[in-house]
Amino acid sequence: MREFATVILAAGKGTRMKSGLHKVLHPIAGRPMIDHLMASAAQLGPARTVVVVGSGRDQLESALADRAETCLQEPQLGTGHAVQQAQDGLNGFDGDVLILYGDVPFVRAETMRAMLDRLHADDAPAVVVLGFEPADTLQYGRVIADADGRIEKMVEHKDATEAERACRLCNSGLMAARAADMFDLLARVGNDNSQGEYYLVDVVNVAREDGRHSAVVVTDQPDEVTGINSRAELARAEAQWQGVKREEAMAAGASLRAPETVFFSYDTQIGRDVTIEPNVVFGPGVSVADGATIRAFSHIEGASIGPGCEVGPYARLRPGAVMEKGSKVGNFVEMKKAVLGEGAKANHLTYLGDAEVGAGANIGAGTITCNYDGYFKHKTVIGPRAFIGSNSALIAPVRIGADAIVAAGSAVSRDVDDGELRMVRAEQLVKPGWADRFHDTMKKKKAGEDK
Template identity: 45%
Template sequence: MGHNVSLHVIVLAAGHGTRMRSKTPKVMHTLAGFPLVEHALLAAKNLKATSTTLVVSPTLLSSVAPLQEKDRALNLAVQQEANGTAGAVLATKDILSHAQGVVLILFADTPLVRPQVLSALVSTLLADPKRALTVLALEAPNHPHYGRVILEPEHPERVARIVEVKNATPEEEALSLCNAGLMAVRCEHLFELLSPVTPNTLTKELYLTDIVALARKAGLSVGWEKADFTDAMGINTRKELATAEIIMQARLREKALDQGVMMVDPTTTYLSLDTTFGADVTLYPHVYFGRGVTLGDETQVHSFSHLEGATLEKGVSVGPYARLRPGTHLKDGARVGNFVELKATTLGANSKVNHLTYLGDSTVGGNCNIGAGTITCNYDGQTKHKTHIEDDVFVGSNSTLIAPLHLGRGAYVGAGSILTQNVAPGALALSRVPQKEIPGAALRLKARLSLKKESS
């Protein structure tokens, strides 16, 4: 972060999010492939926080449990009662009561804030030893929900108070400088300022913003840092989530283009927060990346392809109209063509699966050709089974490979075969009904059908 001070991050995620009109908790809705709450946790990680504490409601515990399993250092605090933002921060007292340095308070539903904005918020706090806290503000004229930031008339670098919009006078509501919610507070002041907060007379909630006036009353100053609306934008509705996705995608595309990725039509390319690129990657229009995709040097992804949890090595070509599901690994020079789906499959170097094929739970060696219409039957209704294909194997079109199955090196599978047994290296495997030809039968059949049609 660049500051010689311990940083403790609190992420508030206990809100119900009723305006999302969803059974899914608001903070678990995804943005660029990741739940909103993970964006806030990633921000803490990027700032090299000494500790991170996630505040949740009791009903959200099961939803966030995987996050703690992934990061054992993550603290969880439970806000037992929905009593406002100050109540949420107070829920961390047992964890942070002896912390030293700075507490940075983030909101899980504000995922667009960038690390440089948070770093500036902390810098503004540390710039004045008498400053107890700093708040993040933004220009949002006539906003119906954001509280208004009231500055000291003689010291506009200081905040006098924050008033919630529902409690604002008409003059205060007309102000355009609004509260983004995020704060940086010196550890030694945080809980002593929270202790005297009383429930709001209208909502009966404990407002975190009340500590601004309490700090001034204690003779401490309150600073502020201004952010762009896109950084401070909160998400409370589906419409706002869709807007945030547009903003995030624009950022991710710009970053990829700056790294040298060739996007034929950037506006139709959808990236995940963790999509990574090698050199000279080309993306054609209408490509979607889910989580966990890595593209090596000189890869090409053609139009209308969907990739998730896949690794593409150097010189790989995918699509158009291809789907790569989690666990797919394409080695150097491999090709996956149109209407091909791969799941938990490794495709060896310079191997080709060009048309109308499904490979699941499979390992394919190098220099193989998998013909059009080939499928691996990997599921028997109870268990997944694996197909192993060694190097230099040719599988003819419209073949059905019933797993578990092993095709030895250099084997050849004739078109239309249904295989249930392993094939030895260098062997030719055929499994089809012998062709039968009946002379004149076509003419007799046509005559019979024509007579039937005339009589009906």
């Protein structure tokens, strides 16, 4: 491939989103939509990436950091005018230019490559347009092309004849051209139209006036050019992405009991023979090793789940949670920045935060690691094969030794040695007959009030 640059248009105001967040920063599967697009382009190794910004410029520049150059389109006078703003940023660049849209996030790397390859075919088109054939052509502009993909005419829906509207090949708006050609053609695009704007599509018409032809590449997956302009379209894009990810997970050997209820993040890694029960949500940064079981209604984010582990139901794993081989967390257990050693168990109603639990340890129901003193976080270390009785509070920093036992109901604030039993309870007070006398007194009092 020749050296190429991507120019991503993201200057629109996104008013239909009705949001203070820039449109292209709205997440799909936990990742801003523009990052989905940039990740696909990155597979081809662009020499430069320029993002055209406008409204919400500060948000975009902060989110992009040093991953892309930005240029400002102000005022916003159409798509052709937007691409022109990237010219200074690409000054001296003599490779190809690929025009993408920040709100069209699902364009595949192979589609981008096909556009760039077509640009350098033997017939050397001036411009390559990405076309698609949607189920409903709606108001899309049409691409009239011959059997070899040479464009004979591009026409907006409102200007098309009935015969032209019968053509199902539509214009996605994505284009590729050599940098010198793109900016030369754009310099001659006019704005003599009802909107008074400079349209990118008109570069094809200008090239035709020069006696040069343009070509169309047609995607076989129309959904990849889906644009997102509203909350409803964002939800449909999420559903589209999740559907693809679920199919990929099952094809790779995972069992999803109710696929439509499982939600993955953009970077979720699922091994073979993993079983995922209904209503499980994965946030970013999760890996699940072979043979693990994720039971219903669990929420997992930033966690590593080892081979043969069991999670849930109704468990929550937060960032930094690590479950080693064969360990188990059960219902209403929460882990944060904690390691559960091989074969260790925390089966019920437990919080493990800033903790390290040794192999084979058993954490009883209702146990909590008291990791926060109001100012700082502190660590709890539980040795291998230790047994922590139910309803215990381990007040960090504290260390429980190997094979130690903490009696149920204990509040442990000092280290426990290996093999030691620690019981921290108040002395039980017994008053025989007190409860019977109390009930008799209260019943008589209530009866008097009821009269």
